[in-house]
Amino acid sequence: MGDYSNMANYYDVIMTSGYYDYEKIVNNLVTHEPLHRVLEIGCGTGLILEELAKRQPHVRIEGIDLTQPMLDIAQHRLQAFSNVSLSQQNVCELALGHEHDLAFSYGGVWYFVIDGDQEPFLVSHIPDDAANHTGFERLSRCVAKNGTLLLGIQGPHHDYETVISNGMLYSQKIEPTPIGFTKHYYLKDGAQTMMAQTVNYRTYTFAQAKDMLSQYGFTYASAQNRGQLFLGFTKS
Numbered sequence: 449m450g451d452y453s454n455m456a457n458y459y460d461v462i463m464t465s466g467y468y469d470y471e472k473i474v475n476n477l478v479t480h481e482p483l484h485r486v487l488e489i490g491c492g493t494g495l496i497l498e499e500l501a502k503r504q505p506h507v508r509i510e511g512i513d514l515t516q517p518m519l520d521i522a523q524h525r526l527q528a529f530s531n532v533s534l535s536q537q538n539v540c541e542l543a544l545g546h547e548h549d550l551a552f553s554y555g556g557v558w559y560f561v562i563d564g565d566q567e568p569f570l571v572s573h574i575p576d577d578a579a580n581h582t583g584f585e586r587l588s589r590c591v592a593k594n595g596t597l598l599l600g601i602q603g604p605h606h607d608y609e610t611v612i613s614n615g616m617l618y619s620q621k622i623e624p625t626p627i628g629f630t631k632h633y634y635l636k637d638g639a640q641t642m643m644a645q646t647v648n649y650r651t652y653t654f655a656q657a658k659d660m661l662s663q664y665g666f667t668y669a670s671a672q673n674r675g676q677l678f679l680g681f682t683k684s
């Protein structure tokens with residue numbers, strides 16, 4: 449479920465070749481109040497947390513991720529920031545010693561896809577339905593009353609290939625499955641395949657997602673505005 453080990457060594461160069469806009473993501477996070485303790489679920493190599501920690505040196509920032517090779521890169525990247533702590537955890541077994549006033553996931557464990565005028569749907573790196581419930585239940589314990597959960601918004605996935613900043617060819621291929629879709633990621637240097645990674649995703653309609661989240665105290669709180677990169681849920 450959601451293991452990114454094969455991709456870890458190439459993750460940064462793919463993502464910073466225009467896949468995600470980290471400055472804009474953090475612009476969306478820093479407007480939040482209060483911002484004392486923040487948790488990223490599926491922090492990967494720490495690209496968001498680095499930008500956040502630079503701008504918010506006094507906020508306690510925590511990141512968890514399933515994939516140790518991704519976290520190794522994050523650890524190295526964030527070693528200078530004493531306000532950041534990282535741990536290897538599957539969100540389905542999440543255990544942290546304190547509550548956070550903001551938890552978020554951008555492209556991490558869970559995110560929403562919005563295709564034009566259609567309703568958002570939830571994408572999960574966790575294929576098993578019961579495990580998604582367990583994950584939200586564990587997460588709920590780590591978010592303070594009246595705290596916020598932000599889940600990132602992405603555009604629809606499609607097949608494409610593009611040359612990235614190191615000259616290699618990145619490509620992705622999407623295949624529908626009965627529970628969601630499978631995404632194949634490849635990186636090629638000439639004829640040589642440098643990286644191949646397959647991730648199986650489960651999807652939920654917006655109604656199903658809101659219902660599941662509400663079972664763990666998260667109520668949908670924000671309509672989508674232009675330029676907004678997250679949908680928000682308030683913890684009761």
Ligand SMILES: C[S@@+](CC[C@H](N)C(=O)[O-])C[C@H]1O[C@@H](n2cnc3c(N)ncnc32)[C@H](O)[C@@H]1O
Nearest residue numbers: 450490491492513514515538539554555556573
């Ligand atoms: C596409 S990366 C996103 C990383 C980071 N948020 C970013 O924006 O660069 C997805 C991350 O979610 C992590 N992940 C997937 N399933 C997980 C789970 N069940 N628990 C914790 N992390 C998980 C993967 O290990 C991977 O590092």
